[in-house]
Amino acid sequence: MSAPRPVTHVIFDMDGLILDTERLYTIASQAVCSQYGKDFTWDIKVKQMGKKEIESVRIIIDELQLPLTPEEYIEKWRAEQINLFPTAPFLPGAEKLIKHLHDNNIPIAIATGSNSWSYNLKTSNHKEVFDLFHHVVKSSDDPDVKNGKPAPDCFHVCRNRFDSIPSPEKVLVFEDASNGVLAAHSAGMQVVWVPDPRADKTETSKLATLTINSLEEFNPQDFGLPTYCS
Numbered sequence: 057m058s059a060p061r062p063v064t065h066v067i068f069d070m071d072g073l074i075l076d077t078e079r080l081y082t083i084a085s086q087a088v089c090s091q092y093g094k095d096f097t098w099d100i101k102v103k104q105m106g107k108k109e110i111e112s113v114r115i116i117i118d119e120l121q122l123p124l125t126p127e128e129y130i131e132k133w134r135a136e137q138i139n140l141f142p143t144a145p146f147l148p149g150a151e152k153l154i155k156h157l158h159d160n161n162i163p164i165a166i167a168t169g170s171n172s173w174s175y176n177l178k179t180s181n182h183k184e185v186f187d188l189f190h191h192v193v194k195s196s197d198d199p200d201v202k203n204g205k206p207a208p209d210c211f212h213v214c215r216n217r218f219d220s221i222p223s224p225e226k227v228l229v230f231e232d233a234s235n236g237v238l239a240a241h242s243a244g245m246q247v248v249w250v251p252d253p254r255a256d257k258t259e260t261s262k263l264a265t266l267t268i269n270s271l272e273e274f275n276p277q278d279f280g281l282p283t284y285c286s
């Protein structure tokens with residue numbers, strides 16, 4: 057952990073940070089695992105969080121020795137996701153922070169591990185808020201993102217797509233996954249970690265500039281960003 061320094065640009069993670077979709081991923085993954093009498097554990101989930109779809113699918117097949125090819129797993133997984141994802145609500149404080157930064161002309165973007173198919177489902181009921189982002193990098197099907205989180209690739213790509221490209225230390229990243237904190241740190245950016253209560257905090261909190269329980273606890277002025285009016 058180091059003292060917060062002023063930033064000019066903000067990059068948000070999406071799943072488990074803006075939207076309450078990690079809960080939905082767990083339901084969808086357990087539904088597929090149950091077909092084979094297996095348990096989808098937190099230890100497996102931590103390894104998957106933030107990764108590209110294909111990377112994360114290889115992990116679960118390997119860890120649980122599922123008798124499926126990645127393509128077969130993805131087909132079953134998406135069949136569970138299709139009805140769940142459009143129900144995703146915002147997590148506390150996310151909508152307020154996004155609107156506040158946009159209203160104050162702070163350039164904001166998203167760097168997610170998602171693919172376009174699932175992004176469209178998850179955001180289908182929240183278009184007006186997601187339209188406020190300058191750009192969205194969807195790692196699973198963006199040709200410029202070679203490796204998913206914890207590699208820094210998606211954050212490098214995301215930074216380079218702002219109109220006036222900031223230096224990495226002027227970018228603040230919000231993440232819920234330890235893979236994401238590692239990725240942002242490797243990209244040379246400051247990062248606020250909003251972990252799942254089950255997360256092991258020992259190693260990841262050393263890399264995060266700040267660790268908070270909810271985006272509702274975030275004070276923009278700590279990073280030189282405009283203060284909330286109320």
Ligand SMILES: O=c1[nH]cc([C@@H]2O[C@H](COP(=O)(O)O)[C@@H](O)[C@H]2O)c(=O)[nH]1
Nearest residue numbers: 071081104106107108109112168169170
């Ligand atoms: O339980 C899970 N959560 C999350 C993921 C992966 O993490 C991505 C979400 O990453 P992010 O939080 O960076 O948006 C998902 O699209 C998926 O690829 C997963 O596989 N399993």
Ligand SMILES: [Mg+2]
Nearest residue numbers: 069071072232
């Ligand atoms: Mg996330």
